Amino acid sequence: MSLLADNGKTSNCRPAFVCLLLFSLLQLPRPQYNLPFSVLALFLCGVVSLSLGQNDKAQRDRLIACLASLILVTALLQAMLGFVQALGLAPQTYGWVLFTPGASDVMGNFGQRNQLAQFLGWGAVSAAYLYATGRMGRAATGSAVLVLALMMSWTGARLPLAYGLGLALLAWFWHRRVPQDETVARMARVLAWSVLALALIQIFNQQIDSVLQAIGLPIHVQSGSDRLLDAGFGARRRIEWSKAWEVFLQHPWFGVGLGGYAWHSAWLEAYGGWPKVPESWLFTHSHNLIFQLLAETGLVGTLLVVGGLLCCLLPYFRRGEQTVDNLLLISIAMMLLGHSMFEYPLWYLPFLLMLVIICTLSPAKGWTVQLSGRFRQVLGVSAGVLALAYAATGILPYRQLIQNFTPRNENTLQASLDNAKRSLKLSELSRNPLWSWEADLGMVNYLQPDGIMRDLQLELAERVARYQPFPTVLIKLSILRALNGQAEPAKQALTMAIANYPDYTPVFQHELARYREPELKPLQEMASKAVKAGAAQGGATEAGRLAAVMTVAAPATRQPIF
Template identity: 25%
Template structure:
């Protein structure tokens, strides 16, 4: 006989709300990973949700056969296969596995909720997102209008004059938080009867989108207006408020134009003067498609796009260093191949269709919850066509939980007493996140050494023994060790994380020093394609008088080298 579900207590509701709210608000960070602590806080917070909400979701088994769960399971296999059968470093594979596995767990947890527990979970999620939005509005105002007040520890400093970046330090991420806050505000104000509070809340969030100057955010505002147009289940005041969001955008723009007329920086005006599109993003999509066509069946491997793209000749490549295609379908296609990526995307679309149809057929409170949850998923899905927010735990985990709420509830008839997996998974995420904080301290020591007298070589060696972050220590080894075998091996590992001009230069020198002159020249050719100042300075030696011995990289490679042989 199955055990009855445990109803959520105020402590459980607060835990879920905090798991959604706190990770995007954390400003404290340490070099070299700006948002690592945000991600670890998200994993630990949602781990606590899994641990405490396990008994409230007895029907979790029914969700195992859902298309969304199968899609995430297929993705969960990907980093493991790249570690086992390709060349992806274990540290990168473990990080991806943890985030995707946590996403699958919270999806199944949400799908297993029903009745009052489901409503409580949805309201807690929306309260958390609304709180994040309100605090982010305040942070954005400080970053634009009083930048001296941003101390870097509680309020992140904006590196772009006249633009709000939030505590995640990315304008597009701030804009996505504002979209989620808008959806949450609609749900909370309708459920609580606070309808008069909705217009000022929406205006505050739209105004912050303007401060972020995110073109993705501007498109998201149009999406909100479409929601108000098509969803006739919303109250009249809510629909009118959503339909007014483009007007709020225009009014916010006018206010900021008045501000900039007094000599202040207005980031959105300069941003949109670049055009609605991004030539570099279009170029990276073109190059990614070329790589997909070169590896259509199994792709280049999970986490290997950066490596493959950087080391494949693309004479017309964008000059920026990209570690992602900035488009979810394109990223999956190039890394997994067309059959695998196609299966994942088809399952995701099937899940969204089920959520859409179910939301249309639902009644009363369940309808409001499922429509709001679906909008949370759709808004971040829009962002995923132009960026890669779902590679971050603080976006992926709330999105997976919202998708679970948007899908039909499993129902008590499918209940199972086996809720233990969530307790174990949640506990593992909490302990793993705590260990990762300590593990990362070995990387921080490389870039911010203490006064204990430990040499750089010793600090790098300790960092290379890190379970989760050894690839970051490898970057320091590749660019600071003398050219040779040790630096070469480190360069080959860290290149899966990010290839930049400095790494290409040192990598080429290490290849030269180990006798592989042709590969050294090939990497130098790739550096020329990026047209980077670091490379230009390095290649300036090739213009010295003929009496000076030219470096081998002054001469072009005789042919194309398969990037897979450089791993």
């Protein structure tokens, strides 16, 4: 397979490449933080798309077969890691397997249950494809599907139930279009077995757990069906969708820029008048692809992305395109886009790259342009070298960031000296434009708001808060604003902190109590009032969080739009 072959003076530009190029150019004048990281990631995806677009049918078939094999092997590896997590053995793997302290969460090394569940779904579809094309036997396929379905259930994710419905509909449509195609029929049968296995395991998950415990395996996990009736399902998501819609209405054409939603979400949580479903973490994303695009890229960017997706994906459904290759690709696209309606997998490069590959390999017709194979070759090699160089040169800065990100809390001279050294290292790292975002956030942890370099400290806190309004950032921004004579903006920052992070309210009170300056008195009273209100309603409970939030946030005057 020659993706970058030096052949001819023209190139085939697929719709996926054109859309990626236009979207990158649209975002280029609005760099996120110091560097246009999003644009660079999109550029990398564009190079991949341009390279893959040169494949003929034979090369395309071989690529898809290799892709399916790689996905299945990786999915089974992730399933094995999930089994280690379910057994509670992950803490004993010396950091090689992720884990949640005190819990047996099944999340693989993705670190998030829904992302693992989706990838395991890719694995099941890949197994069906490999069986249909004669590359896997019946026993191996059935075993692989059973393992993947079991682990999808153990993640506790609810979306696999929707994936199963989507796979059933796609298999039915494909088989109905080409009832005489035996390979499609074979793949449809395995997909039907996958959906059935997933449904049965979800339904009988508790009984399966009991059997495993009876033979000595300490496994107790919730399935997605067990969590279907959990209270509050989707309540906060609907509020975030409504906030994203409001941000879009305020910035309708080009949005607030990639990465800009977090600050607006935090501000609207405090002052937007939406119903309160308090949670103590930062919502950098509205948990819906369309609303997020509307908020951050406006109508222009959203139409470009949605139009590009339709242009690339609808041709899969044209009569005559119902092959097992296309069924594999459109099934993965269904899971990706379905997941994107409730979370944000496409904000992680592996998932985004997979969608780019699917769109590039679409049956959609491309355009022939005067772009030589030599140019493509140079472009692809350059992008690959730069990507490898970025990964290689990032090892040392990453270690430096991890080692120095959190200050020592001991009240000793040695701890103070160590903290000074750590903050100095972060300051040096912040000069590296590739790491300034993370280094600046780490430096905020070391800020001691006082009269020395207060203006520089305030500038740093303001800059970080615009994209990363985490609890420490907001409380220190509030203090610095107050000490700088900005009384109302200081209250605004503290209001945002309490409204978005009610569990941290006692921490805010403790931090503010360290100061004797009169400018901090109003902030101390706000924090004290919130702590008392929360404690009166149970502290770290839903009622306690709500009580703390409502001491500062605007009262609810409207309902979620959706």
